[in-house]
Amino acid sequence: MSDKHMSRSAEMYLKAMAEMGPRQAATVSRLAERLSVTQVSANEMVRRLDEQGLVTHKPYKGISLTLKGRQAAGNVLRRQRLWECFLYDHLHIEWAHVYEFACLLEHATAPEVTEALAEFLGNPTTCPRGNPIPATDGTFSPVDGIPLSSAAVGVRARLLAVTATDTEVLKYLQDRHLLPGREVILRESAPMQGPLTLEVEGREFALGMNMAEMILIQPLASH
Amino acid sequence: MSDKHMSRSAEMYLKAMAEMGPRQAATVSRLAERLSVTQVSANEMVRRLDEQGLVTHKPYKGISLTLKGRQAAGNVLRRQRLWECFLYDHLHIEWAHVYEFACLLEHATAPEVTEALAEFLGNPTTCPRGNPIPATDGTFSPVDGIPLSSAAVGVRARLLAVTATDTEVLKYLQDRHLLPGREVILRESAPMQGPLTLEVEGREFALGMNMAEMILIQPLASH
DNA sequence: GATAATTTTATGGCTTGCCTTATTATCATA
DNA sequence: TATGATAATAAGGCAAGCCATAAAATTATC
Known part of the structure; x- marks a missing residue:
């Protein structure tokens, strides 16, 4: 208007x-x-x-x-995340770099291109980081998960989405296989906002609280 | 540097x-x-x-x-034309609009994306308008054709490339099936830089000299 | 309620890339 | 060679987005 x-x-x-x-x-x-x-x-x-x-x-x-x-922002997110899908699934760009490259493209995408791209990709509903792709009207429902930072020690969970956008942070997560779909076990939580100790694919490592806030999980029923 | x-x-x-x-x-x-x-x-x-x-x-x-x-320009052209290929071949964007949309994308394309895109497309050598796609180092050889404007009356020719970039012009050409690969016969050339009369796919129509300069052809041996 | 920390505004400035208007330099041609 | 067209430059301005510095307003805390 x-x-x-x-x-x-x-x-x-x-x-x-x-x-x-x-x-x-x-x-x-x-x-x-x-x-x-x-x-x-x-x-x-x-x-x-x-x-x-x-x-x-x-x-x-x-x-x-x-x-x-909200609509405008949803549209930007739609373009951004559709490009993320394309870059990751079809151009095989490294996971950690996908966001940054898609971010460049998103501002240069005509509506016709956005929709043709969505069609080409088969109208995906989530981006490689696990975040929802808004509909054409810009609407979307947030990921139904809790931040890893607020999970209870001992919990076993499915990693749903990564909300981080910084390439360095994404690289860090990628190196530790903290990717959507993976199973994570929260082994320990140090006091005073200290690091969490996680287990992913049999490997244990520490993760700072700030990063843990950018990871959304779905707790799994204990065996 | x-x-x-x-x-x-x-x-x-x-x-x-x-x-x-x-x-x-x-x-x-x-x-x-x-x-x-x-x-x-x-x-x-x-x-x-x-x-x-x-x-x-x-x-x-x-x-x-x-x-x-020249290298910098070649790089821009490479990005532009690779995107043209993608938009046309994979997203099925209308021929006349491909240039304009690719033009937006070209300035937002990281080198890694350019190369991954080239790979994805199978390293094409020409864009949908028939123009050469420069190599990674920005070099390319110009189309080996003559402008339609300088062809002799009666000539039968293969349309090699369209150098026009304006969407309106491209739409005009598209509507008349003046596309790369098509066969064109130059029926008449009016005096005083007047319009050419062309035949494409059995249809005859007039084309102004300015547009004819933006069309490169390869004359075919008369039967 | 006073003070400290945080937030917000006010100023003034910079760069890019565009604009208009007006002047100067060069070329081409009669 | 004079003259009109074309090309280049000079001068001044505008908007977007950023910056730094500094003052004011509000919130939070003791």
Whole structure:
């Protein structure tokens, strides 16, 4: 109705908000950190998005997507994740790099291309990181899992999705086979937000809490 | 050696120069027209590209790509045309729209993705418009054909390539089945740069000289 | 309730890439 | 060689997005 194009930057801000999900409230500082810009820059952009009716910023309270903003963000996520599927399944790009390359492509994708791509891929419902691919109208339901960081010691679980987006982080997870579909056992949780000790495919290793928050699991019934 | 990234704009300028080919000398005004910017803007960008050692601008003489510029342009063309192949062959995007959509994607394509895409496509050598796909190092040999505009009346020829890039023009050609591989007969050429009369697949129609210059053919031996 | 920490704004500045208007330089041609 | 067309440049401006620095507003904490 109003804006034909949205700038790359604006799309990135919207996407970041959608990716953070309703779990953690969006704030200017959080956005700034995630997008690697200063708080001032983030604030400026949030103001612009607010003026465009894409987000609502209540100073000192938080930022939330409007319906219009949610749809726009869903569309970006759709493009992003469809490209992730293509890059991973058909071009055999390394798992850890898929997000970053898809991120470049997402802003350069015409609607016709998005839909033709979805068709080509067989209308997948999740990306290689396990996250849902929004429908054409931008809607999607969040992954039905809990963060690994909030799981109980001893639990055996299926890894559902990785919400991390940083290539270095993804590489770290990839190296430890912490990929969607794998089975994970939480062996130990150190006190004071300390690292978790995990077992994946017979190997044990430690994982920091921050990363554990970016991993969604579904606990499995103990044998 | 010098520049990691090249801006979208800079890539467009380089590509435009490469696409115009050695046939028509590149000038600021021609670039400006092709890119739909003012001559002043084109001049500014040419100056910047010159400073970066990508082109050589001899005022009042013309602009030419340096070795570095030719490689960069070849790389852009490679990405562009590989995407054209993908969009046409796999996503079944309408021929006339392929260029425009590929043009968006080309600037957002990491080298790893380019090469994986080439592999996926089976390392094609021409794009759907019939133009050569440069090698990894950016080199390519121009199409071995003559412009339809310079063909003799009565000639029967194979359409080799379309160098037009404007979607409207491409749509016009598509509607008349003036596509690579088709057989064309030049029935008549009106005087004073007037329109050509062509026959394609049994249908006759007129084609302006400007468009005829953007079509490369290979004359066939008369029966 | 005072103080510290966090958030938000206000200023001013930078770069890219575009614009308009106006002037100067060169070329081509009568 | 003068002249009109074409090409190049100069000058000043604009918008998007980023930056740093600094002041104000709010929240949280003691």
